[in-house]
Amino acid sequence: xxxxxxxxxxxxxxxxxxxxxxxxxxxxxxxxxxxxxxxxxxxxxxxxxxxxxxxxxxxxxxxxxxxxxxxxxxxxxxxxxxxxxxxxxxxxxxxxxxxxxxxxxxxxxxxxxxxxxxxxxxxxxxxxxxxxxxxxxxxxxxxxxxxxxxxxxxxxxxxxxxxxxxxxxxxxxxxxxxxxxxxxxxxxxxxxxxxxxxxxxxxxxxxxxxxxxxxxxxxxxxxxxxxxxxxxxxxxxxxxxxxxxxxxxxxxxxxxxxxxxxxxxxxxxxxxxxxxxxxxxxxxxxxxxxxxxxxxxxxxxxxxxxxxxxxxxxxxxxxxxxxxxxxxxxxxxxxxxxxxxxxxx
Numbered sequence: 001x002x003x004x005x006x007x008x009x010x011x012x013x014x015x016x017x018x019x020x021x022x023x024x025x026x027x028x029x030x031x032x033x034x035x036x037x038x039x040x041x042x043x044x045x046x047x048x049x050x051x052x053x054x055x056x057x058x059x060x061x062x063x064x065x066x067x068x069x070x071x072x073x074x075x076x077x078x079x080x081x082x083x084x085x086x087x088x089x090x091x092x093x094x095x096x097x098x099x100x101x102x103x104x105x106x107x108x109x110x111x112x113x114x115x116x117x118x119x120x121x122x123x124x125x126x127x128x129x130x131x132x133x134x135x136x137x138x139x140x141x142x143x144x145x146x147x148x149x150x151x152x153x154x155x156x157x158x159x160x161x162x163x164x165x166x167x168x169x170x171x172x173x174x175x176x177x178x179x180x181x182x183x184x185x186x187x188x189x190x191x192x193x194x195x196x197x198x199x200x201x202x203x204x205x206x207x208x209x210x211x212x213x214x215x216x217x218x219x220x221x222x223x224x225x226x227x228x229x230x231x232x233x234x235x236x237x238x239x240x241x242x243x244x245x246x247x248x249x250x251x252x253x254x255x256x257x258x259x260x261x262x263x264x265x266x267x268x269x270x271x272x273x274x275x276x277x278x279x280x281x282x283x284x285x286x287x288x289x290x291x292x293x294x295x296x297x298x299x300x301x302x303x304x305x306x307x308x309x310x311x312x313x314x315x316x317x318x319x320x321x322x323x324x325x326x327x328x329x330x331x332x333x334x335x336x337x338x339x340x341x342x343x344x345x
Contacts, residue, residue, distance in 0.1 A: 002308075005030065005133055005143035007121045007156055011097075012280025012297035013149030014104040017113040019057045019305035027113055028143075030135065032120035032150070041258035042097045042176040043212050044288070045070050045191075048090040050295025053302040062103040067095035068206035071189040078197040078242040091189070092291070094204060094212070100294065121155050124276065131275045145314055146276045147304070149297075152263055154282035161270040167263035170287045170340055173219040175231050175259035179211040179252040184245040186211070194246055199238035201246040213249050215239075216289070216340065221261060228257040262287050262340070266333050271326065272318040279304060284329040290336035296329050 002025045006013045009031030017027045046054070046063060054060040070092040075083040105115060120136040124146055131146040148156025157164045186192060186205040194201040203213035215235045226234075232250060239246040265285040271278050280297035304321045311317035 002145070003027065003143045005124075005131060005141060005146045006149055007133075007146065008149035008151060008280075008282070009033075009101075009105065009115055009117070010149065010151060010280070010297075011100060011104065011294050012151075012282070012300060013147070014101070014108050014113075014115075015053075015057075015059070015298050015301035016147050016149055016279055016304060017108045018059055018104070018111060019301040020308070021108075021111045021113060022057050023305045023309035025305070025308060027147075028141070029108070029113060029115045030119045030121060030133075030141070031115060031117045034118045041256070042174075043094060043214075044097055044100065044294050045092040045094050045291045046100070046298070047088075047092040047291060047295045049292075050298040051090075051093060053295070053298040056302050057305075059104070059107050062107055063093060063095070063100065066099045066103050067093035069189045070094045070191060070204070072187070073191045073193060074187065076192065076194045076244060078195060078244060080194075080244045083195070094206060121150065124156070124159055126274045126276065144275070148276060148278045148282045149280050151281045152265070152285050154278065156276060157268060157278055157282050160273050160276055160278065161268075164268055164270065165265065167265055167285060169221045170262040170264055170337065171218060172262045172287070172340060173217045173223060173234075173259055174262045174288055175215045175217065175235055175257065177213050177232075177235075177250065177253040177257040179213065179249050180254075181252070182209050182211060184211075184248065192245075194242070194244045196239050196242045196244065196246060198241070199235075201239060201244070203245070203249055211249055211252075213246075213253075214288075215246070215250075216262070219261065223259070223261060226259060228255045231257045231259040234259075264333055264337060266337070267330055271322045272315075275314055277304065277318045277321065283325075284333055286329075286333040286336040287340040288336075289339035290332060292332050292336065296332060300325055300329075 004027040006029045124133040182205045200216040279300040307317045307321040
């Protein structure tokens with residue numbers, strides 16, 4: 001049986017392991033973090049294309065059980081006036097990033113995938129008949145192919161192409177929080193988006209009656225390490241002149257706040273070499289504005305597995321995978337950047 005080394009145990013890496021298993025390819029996931037991953041306190045929406053990918057590998061039920069429907073979007077101005085209402089059809093599913101990690105990893109383990117945590121890739125070389133990967137603990141592992149699902153700051157991307165462009169700062173910080181109760185009596189299963197005078201705010205209240213919110217704040221590049229209380233002050237300051245609900249929701253939030261700088265990767269010239277290939281944010285990171293990051297990663301996983309099953313030669317399989325995924329992902333990254341600029345003040 002063909003064996004894949006998957007670098008990264010996040011959404012892209014774990015979904016890839018599940019998808020490969022469905023076509024008879026075994027894999028081991030090497031995850032740098034001892035548990036969880038970056039931005040685990042954030043939440044996201046898996047859109048219909050991502051759910052379709054999960055259903056194809058029979059992993060959709062676990063995500064549905066751990067999530068809430070997202071059926072519509074209502075847009076408001078800074079004064080609380082309704083600008084527009086849109087339906088999300090077919091609906092998406094909203095859940096925390098940590099929940100998505102957990103359910104996908106549980107499903108991968110159930111199918112016989114091994115997840116080695118706390119094992120960071122240092123380097124990898126293509127050898128006759130496969131790949132040799134060196135890890136930070138001094139160990140060496142070998143496989144028939146290597147999938148770089150190691151995110152925005154991918155090591156594998158630079159191994160494939162030392163001149164690969166790095167992430168591009170979007171000019172924003174993105175902050176997520178959870179406020180107890182339905183602070184402003186929201187419409188069920190709907191995202192409420194506010195074009196504030198200085199920043200962009202969104203919120204939804206799932207069935208647990210906790211208001212989930214995010215804010216996109218204009219900002220210079222990487223912030224220093226910031227405490228939840230400091231993020232709260234920054235968000236409150238951004239909406240202090242608006243009469244919408246943002247300030248009330250944020251003020252009611254405790255320590256359950258996480259924020260970070262936002263980056264994207266508009267294009268990656270080389271997605272693969274002889275035995276190494278990229279998936280998810282390692283190949284094409286988008287700002288969160290289009291809510292497509294997780295769904296694109298899930299589509300990558302299923303498409304890669306399908307191409308490997310259809311082509312006996314790795315290079316032909318990787319070429320087919322890239323030809324199917326490059327154009328739609330780059331278009332989505334560009335569209336997300338445009339959406340994010342609309343919310344920048």
